[in-house]
Amino acid sequence: MAHFEKANSIGEWLDQRLAVETLKKVMQTEYWIPKNINFLWAMGMVLAATFGILLVSGIFLLMYYKPDTATAFDSVNYTIMTEVGYGWLWRHIHGVGASLVFLIIYIHMFTGIYYGSYKKGRELIWLSGMLLFVVFSAEAFSGYMLPWGQMSYWAGMVITNLFSGGSLEAYGLVEWIRGDYVPADAFLTRFFMLHVLLLPLVIIGVIVLHFGTLRIPHVNNQDGEEFDFEEAAELYKAGKVKESKVIPFSPVFLSKDVFVMGIYFILFFYLTFYHFQFAMDPVNFDPADGLKTPAHIYPEWYFLWSYEILRPFSKDLGLVAFAVAQVIFFALPFLDRSPNVAPASRRGLFKYWFWIMLVDMLVLTFMGKLPPQGIWNTIGLVAALTFFALWIALPIITKSEKKL
Amino acid sequence: MSNRRDFMGMALGGFTALGGVAALYAMKRSWDPLPSVKAAGFTTVDVSGAQENVLNVEKWRGKPIFVLKKSKDMKADDRDVIVGSDRFHVSIGLCTHLGCIPAYIPDDHKFLCACHGGEFDASGHEIFGPPPSPLEIPPFKVDGTTIVLGESGPEYKKMLDAGLTV
Numbered sequence: 371m372a373h374f375e376k377a378n379s380i381g382e383w384l385d386q387r388l389a390v391e392t393l394k395k396v397m398q399t400e401y402w403i404p405k406n407i408n409f410l411w412a413m414g415m416v417l418a419a420t421f422g423i424l425l426v427s428g429i430f431l432l433m434y435y436k437p438d439t440a441t442a443f444d445s446v447n448y449t450i451m452t453e454v455g456y457g458w459l460w461r462h463i464h465g466v467g468a469s470l471v472f473l474i475i476y477i478h479m480f481t482g483i484y485y486g487s488y489k490k491g492r493e494l495i496w497l498s499g500m501l502l503f504v505v506f507s508a509e510a511f512s513g514y515m516l517p518w519g520q521m522s523y524w525a526g527m528v529i530t531n532l533f534s535g536g537s538l539e540a541y542g543l544v545e546w547i548r549g550d551y552v553p554a555d556a557f558l559t560r561f562f563m564l565h566v567l568l569l570p571l572v573i574i575g576v577i578v579l580h581f582g583t584l585r586i587p588h589v590n591n592q593d594g595e596e597f598d599f600e601e602a603a604e605l606y607k608a609g610k611v612k613e614s615k616v617i618p619f620s621p622v623f624l625s626k627d628v629f630v631m632g633i634y635f636i637l638f639f640y641l642t643f644y645h646f647q648f649a650m651d652p653v654n655f656d657p658a659d660g661l662k663t664p665a666h667i668y669p670e671w672y673f674l675w676s677y678e679i680l681r682p683f684s685k686d687l688g689l690v691a692f693a694v695a696q697v698i699f700f701a702l703p704f705l706d707r708s709p710n711v712a713p714a715s716r717r718g719l720f721k722y723w724f725w726i727m728l729v730d731m732l733v734l735t736f737m738g739k740l741p742p743q744g745i746w747n748t749i750g751l752v753a754a755l756t757f758f759a760l761w762i763a764l765p766i767i768t769k770s771e772k773k774l
Numbered sequence: 775m776s777n778r779r780d781f782m783g784m785a786l787g788g789f790t791a792l793g794g795v796a797a798l799y800a801m802k803r804s805w806d807p808l809p810s811v812k813a814a815g816f817t818t819v820d821v822s823g824a825q826e827n828v829l830n831v832e833k834w835r836g837k838p839i840f841v842l843k844k845s846k847d848m849k850a851d852d853r854d855v856i857v858g859s860d861r862f863h864v865s866i867g868l869c870t871h872l873g874c875i876p877a878y879i880p881d882d883h884k885f886l887c888a889c890h891g892g893e894f895d896a897s898g899h900e901i902f903g904p905p906p907s908p909l910e911i912p913p914f915k916v917d918g919t920t921i922v923l924g925e926s927g928p929e930y931k932k933m934l935d936a937g938l939t940v
Contacts, residue, residue, distance in 0.1 A: 545807055546806060546807070552835070552837055556808065560805070661833060683904070684904055684906065686906065742889075
């Protein structure tokens with residue numbers, strides 16, 4: 371039996387049994403954050419908070435939702451929206467949250483790309499973050515199936531058809547994923563399971579991993595400056611707060627995070643209460659009908675760029691392009707051959723690479739929403755080719771980059 | 775001592791792997807289409823009342839089936855299904871690109887898919903856009919003035935052998 375002293379407080383009692391003091395130091399009061407950062411460094415905690423809100427609103431939706439092709443549509447559009455007290459609130463929060471979580475993920479990603487926060491010991495942060503992006507995408511797609519409207523059905527049809535692999539004609543695989551020849555009851559119930567259990571579990575696990583990968587290399591700063599965190603921490607602990615380059619994560623940095631979150635949640639709830647329609651496609655208010663395709667099928671805005679990469683090519687080439695586009699961002703830390711960890715503005719050609727990539731993805735996003743006709747097809751094709759040209763150019767231009 | 779421990783480790787690892795593979799197989803089988811889904815299956819279409827150049831959409835295994843009676847001025851094709859003296863175009867009404875349902879434009883005698891702009895002629899051949907192959911023909915059997923979907927008749931088998939559909 372281990373030896374225990376009589377505790378004088380609840381805190382001491384817990385500390386003896388759970389080492390809460392050590393835990394608090396490691397994760398909060400002695401987890402050091404550089405001072406030289408800006409509001410973009412708050413996006414991580416903004417994402418964590420949004421995930422929390424999605425979880426809570428999801429729990430309330432789950433109490434009335436019915437995963438059955440005969441009753442799903444009404445359980446959402448009738449029961450939750452008109453009968454359940456404040457049911458509309460949970461649905462609008464859930465829809466707006468799903469959209470905003472991707473907006474912040476993209477900002478978070480491009481912040482990391484701009485400041486070079488995926489390099490020199492920070493590769494795992496980038497990889498686990500990309501993994502989160504992929505799992506969040508699967509979570510968003512599976513959730514989109516649940517109201518069982520026309521867009522749910524046809525998005526399910528088109529996306530599962532991707533797995534036939536074009537000329538490979540792997541229809542057996544597609545039918546296996548669906549559990550039927552077309553998306554039907556078995557399809558809805560299994561995507562329901564994925565959306566409410568398996569994928570959220572995976573997301574929570576990968577979030578823990580993502581935080582873990584951050585602990586040792588620490589977060590980057592606005593200049594990509596490399597410095598001794600131990601030394602800076604000693605200064606801070608010695609009371610020389612001004613001279614030190616760091617602040618503790620909690621409560622000092624977290625209070626700044628909370629301020630940014632405050633601004634963000636004004637936007638969040640403004641959208642939830644006054645502009646929720648943007649996250650509610652009108653076509654999805656028609657019940658699923660396997661014998662009628664909607665005039666235009668397009669995904670939610672956050673998938674449009676990769677959807678547009680699929681569109682302008684022939685079927686096989688389009689599938690290959692689409693598959694490559696989904697995973698190419700994983701390779702970023704290895705395709706960037708430059709030793710410099712610095713903001714893109716100081717990195718010569720990479721500056722142009724960054725801004726062209728950002729603009730190109732915006733162009734792809736807009737073209738993805740427009741019908742596949744005439745000039746839009748051409749612009750889409752050029753933007754898709756530019757996307758791949760940029761990735762081919764990346765190792766070349768970063769290799770020739772001068773060391774700062 | 776260490777040998778005994780190694781043996782225990784390998785024995786445990788072996789049985790665990792075996793159980794793991796068995797569990798994976800069970801999981802794979804649980805995702806398979808149910809027997810009731812697979813068995814659900816024959817649709818009989820009576821085409822005696824069909825009008826020329828008017829698309830009729832039937833449902834077979836949850837999928838839309840195009841049945842189009844061709845008029846005399848429409849080009850004959852090896853893929854046509856002949857019932858009595860009439861020629862019919864019969865196909866699974868899902869674009870071979872990614873599975874949207876193309877719309878029929880009677881004036882142009884062609885199918886147009888809104889999703890990615892693919893086009894097919896009235897015999898189901900791809901004529902524009904991303905579709906890589908003609909509209910598929912479902913297994914069928916001609917029985918008097920009806921077409922039975924889901925059953926492979928001699929005409930269907932001939933088309934299959936000739937590579938006119940997959």
